[in-house]
Amino acid sequence: MKHVIIITGAGKGIGKAIAIDFAKAAHDRTGFEPVLVLVSRTLPDLENVAAECRNFGAEAVILEADIAKTAQMERIVRDIMDRFGRIDCLVNNAGVGRFKALGDFTEEDMHYTMSTNVKGTFFLTQNVFGIMQKQRSGHIFFITSVAAETAFKSSALYCMSKFAQKGLVEVLRLYARECNVRITNVMPGAVLTPMWGDVPDDMQRVMMMPEDVSGPVVGTYLLPGRAVAEELVFRPVGGDIND
Numbered sequence: 064m065k066h067v068i069i070i071t072g073a074g075k076g077i078g079k080a081i082a083i084d085f086a087k088a089a090h091d092r093t094g095f096e097p098v099l100v101l102v103s104r105t106l107p108d109l110e111n112v113a114a115e116c117r118n119f120g121a122e123a124v125i126l127e128a129d130i131a132k133t134a135q136m137e138r139i140v141r142d143i144m145d146r147f148g149r150i151d152c153l154v155n156n157a158g159v160g161r162f163k164a165l166g167d168f169t170e171e172d173m174h175y176t177m178s179t180n181v182k183g184t185f186f187l188t189q190n191v192f193g194i195m196q197k198q199r200s201g202h203i204f205f206i207t208s209v210a211a212e213t214a215f216k217s218s219a220l221y222c223m224s225k226f227a228q229k230g231l232v233e234v235l236r237l238y239a240r241e242c243n244v245r246i247t248n249v250m251p252g253a254v255l256t257p258m259w260g261d262v263p264d265d266m267q268r269v270m271m272m273p274e275d276v277s278g279p280v281v282g283t284y285l286l287p288g289r290a291v292a293e294e295l296v297f298r299p300v301g302g303d304i305n306d
């Protein structure tokens with residue numbers, strides 16, 4: 064059976080690593096045939112990731128879209144359903160962050176952060192969960208952050224958005240348990256990805272890598288359907304590195 068798996072923010076960083084690890088699992092595991100639906104706003108990134116996935120024999124579909132635009136998300140979900148008739152997994156990974164002192168944030172920073180992390184994640188989840196409720200199967204991952212439950216001084220808006228995502232996870236789980244849908248909250252600490260911009264060498268040395276998170280996410284999806292890992296928390300072994 065094909066597994067239709069949507070990964071938002073699949074062009075870079077953690078989302079890219081998750082897509083590639085699903086493709087590797089298709090290569091290594093007889094009978095696992097994922098259709099990887101790769102979503103982000105930058106087509107060349109998606110083309111590169113799709114090519115890597117196809118090298119492992121996985122089917123990859125590219126959808127250039129902005130999760131903050133509700134109409135684009137509705138169109139994408141409709142297209143996927145028209146084409147495949149089901150959705151087995153949604154990885155809510157697309158996310159953004161701006162980091163500065165509390166007093167320096169602007170209204171534009173608020174809009175930038177919340178429209179993707181909160182509004183986009185909510186409406187895509189609402190749409191896909193409705194389909195999974197009818198199917199009585201599915202798995203939704205949220206790549207939130209340790210900042211979904213720990214405060215960092217330079218992360219006021221990012222923490223607000225990630226605490227909000229955790230709120231959605233916990234409400235959604237109440238519905239999901241009634242219809243055989245699995246929900247996993249993935250909370251990483253610092254992972255070396257393009258989100259961080261230029262990172263000094265000494266900091267790079269203590270950060271996690273995207274594959275430290277992506278491998279366990281794929282392993283969690285492949286658990287027997289009777290079991291769900293509800294939370295995965297990852298930190299650099301020396302603890303959080305930002306303030």
Ligand code: NAP
Nearest residue numbers: 072074075076077103104105129130158253254256257258
């Ligand atoms: P990244 O390297 O900046 O990659 C983010 C991906 O999301 C990109 O492909 C980006 O592509 C896409 N994206 C952003 N906004 C989007 C939108 N509105 N619509 C569609 N795609 C969008 O970030 P990352 O570090 O891998 O982070 C991935 C997730 O992990 C985020 O939710 C982040 O908050 C979370 N996280 C990261 C860390 C970390 O230390 N890196 C730690 C904890 C949690 P385009 O810009 O081309 O659309």
